Ligand code: FES
């Protein structure tokens with residue numbers, strides 16, 4: 001039994017410790033905003049925050065957590081979709097199918113927390129999520145717009 | 151009633167879905183999306199609508215609630231291309247309602263069958279979403295408006311012709327009467343539907359043509375939107391499947407005892423004759439057990455097949471016999487008499503769709519019904535595929551479409567839903583969610599057809615084309631997926647000539663015709679079908695044909711010493727619309743400016759639209775490509791939503807250029823080599839060029855949007871690479887090549 005701190009709440013997890021956090025979040029905690037896209041840390045669809053850092057949860061075993069870490073999923077990024085990144089995304093209609101976007105938003109929000117003045121070069125170096133619909137042009141615009149809303 | 155969006159993150163639970171159809175009423179169950187901030191708020195705060203029985207629909211397309219919220223029903227699937235918002239715009243325009251109050255929902259294919267296919271075609275492909283349904287959905291909106299007016303006119307006892315509408319209100323000027331749609335919806339339901347409606351003229355449109363935001367964005371930003379992957383039903387189990395990765399291969403043996411006593415594993419079983427499945431209480435558990443279980447395949451006749459064999463097969467095709475697709479004059483003689491002959495060979499590899507959301511389907515089978523929840527581009531084809539497998543009459547089956555996490559053509563196939571039903575049938579009463587791993591998704595593709603082409607062109611002494619010969623060797627989609635249709639066409643797969651077809655050849659191919667006029671031409675196909683399942687991949691055969699034709703024209707222009715723009719325009723005199731988009735990208739893209747930048751052009755007509763691109767690239771000293779900017783233009787006739795068209799153009803470029811730069815599926819021992827994004831990379835934000843989109847609707851037709859522009863990205867970039875390096879890049883993908891080498 002491990003106690004996890006997810007989106008500000010303490011939850012108990014008594015499943016397999018080898019299980020990646022992605023599946024614990026989706027199946028044991030029933031929060032499906034975090035997506036499975038590749039399972040090998042390539043696509044970023046499963047991105048969450050652990051203590052504010054963007055982490056690809058599909059390869060992060062639950063057992064690797066101490067229990068004291070603060071885990072944030074897309075459901076906990078804001079209460080009502082009002083995080084500056086979510087607002088910018090809404091204004092620019094960034095998503096197409098939207099499947100990659102929870103992970104994209106989590107990656108971007110972690111970047112802007114760390115580096116509120118992120119430049120295009122910073123974005124290129126940090127945001128490596130795959131979007132098969134190809135929303136990158138609007139993602140970039142969205143990041144710059146979100147910076148103004150921080 | 152399953153309202154996906156009623157689940158806010160805080161109330162999310164495993165009880166999100168209520169199973170069964172009895173509560174569904176008219177059966178409109180999945181995917182209600184709100185288009186406005188607060189659709190549930192009553193219009194008049196003094197009126198309590200909650201005591202009123204819900205309004206009946208006005209007609210199949212339009213359901214108006216007491217608070218004036220309008221639910222528009224959309225049959226086509228939404229996979230990110232924005233069709234649902236576009237179609238809602240078309241209905242709302244004719245209905246004359248308040249766009250801020252529009253929502254949409256997807257009627258099930260089962261309901262469509264019960265209602266005599268009132269919503270018509272569910273298939274969502276070929277960039278048909280809007281152009282293939284615009285007429286009848288607009289008529290649906292217009293009919294509903296007329297019925298609302300009829301109801302109000304009867305209530306006021308005035309002639310219907312004297313009533314007008316605006317923003318969801320009906321007015322009768324002479325009497326000063328006015329009333330909102332929500333108050334007339336029930337009475338309108340009783341009005342005889344009009345036998346004829348008059349549609350608005352384009353100049354009067356207020357909603358169509360506007361850059362409206364999508365109706366489904368908000369839920370995509372909070373994780374609340376439920377994709378097929380996220381379906382949850384009471385008591386549901388999860389399944390992972392592995393099918394023989396070699397076409398025609400079978401399952402030989404598997405050792406269930408290695409995993410079936412593991413905690414959480416519920417069932418290990420064979421599926422059909424070529425697959426094995428593990429069902430567990432968690433997908434991770436199921437998939438891990440499947441990965442670790444000893445499985446042996448009976449590989450069958452293609453056990454040794456490899457990419458080298460495919461190469462040889464296609465090369466034989468280039469040397470051997472072919473079938474004509476578009477022939478004009480005597481190209482052979484024209485080439486023989488030419489002053490100069492230009493020759494080139496290009497290829498286009500096998501590709502997986504790699505939708506962001508891997509294939510999945512959830513099925514619930516009981517003694518007397520079968521239901522499936524899944525992302526699909528064609529709910530009706532899923533319904534007709536699952537019914538025989540379920541053993542129930544089709545009227546006892548239904549399919550609940552979810553929003554798709556990408557489709558690109560792959561999710562037009564019902565194979566994964568059929569598997570889910572086969573599993574669920576073994577577990578009566580228990581819903582089972584089958585999810586493919588990314589690896590399974592990559593192995594069990596319907597791959598972009600693999601082809602090569604050899605081009606020969608003749609130039610006269612003045613650098614004019616005398617004749618053009620394009621010989622394509624390779625795979626036919628129709629041979630594999632629609633053999634009857636191929637037979638009807640006398641064995642010639644006309645669609646392998648997409649974009650190169652002579653006008654007037656076949657009514658079903660009029661939207662894919664050649665717009666250049668050449669004095670003589672011979673476009674022919676040597677059909678060579680390797681043991682790979684081909685499928686419809688965004689842009690389909692336009693992808694390679696635009697490269698084959700337009701890169702080769704670029705080669706001819708240079709051989710003739712002529713400006714590639716001027717050269718192309720010389721052969722577009724019969725197609726002012728094509729010339730216009732090409733000229734537009736040249737002008738906006740800086741073609742001909744002496745600024746030291748390297749540019750390439752391309753244009754083609756496909757899916758009923760005229761598209762062109764001007765790419766600006768740099769190639770480093772060590773031969774690495776950087777795409778700086780692409781200027782694109784599309785004349786899709788009517789532009790229902792310009793901002794979404796821009797998004798589709800940008801997105802199509804990412805899809806097409808990812809393939810051009812990085813992607814191919816190779817085969818070894820009969821099976822695909824690339825199984826995930828590490829070996830099948832996709833563009834990231836750092837690779838994304840600036841894209842400027844010129845939407846230039848000429849207004850007298852409806853063309854497609856999702857696909858056509860994908861085809862011009864690669865040839866424009868390849869032509870720009872030549873401008874930068876003086877060397878032609880003819881082998882795709884470019885990934886490891888030194889473009890200067
Ligand atoms: S699912 Fe974790 S990176 Fe792709």
Ligand code: FES
Nearest residue numbers: 097098100131133
């Ligand atoms: S929006 Fe569809 S994958 Fe990114």
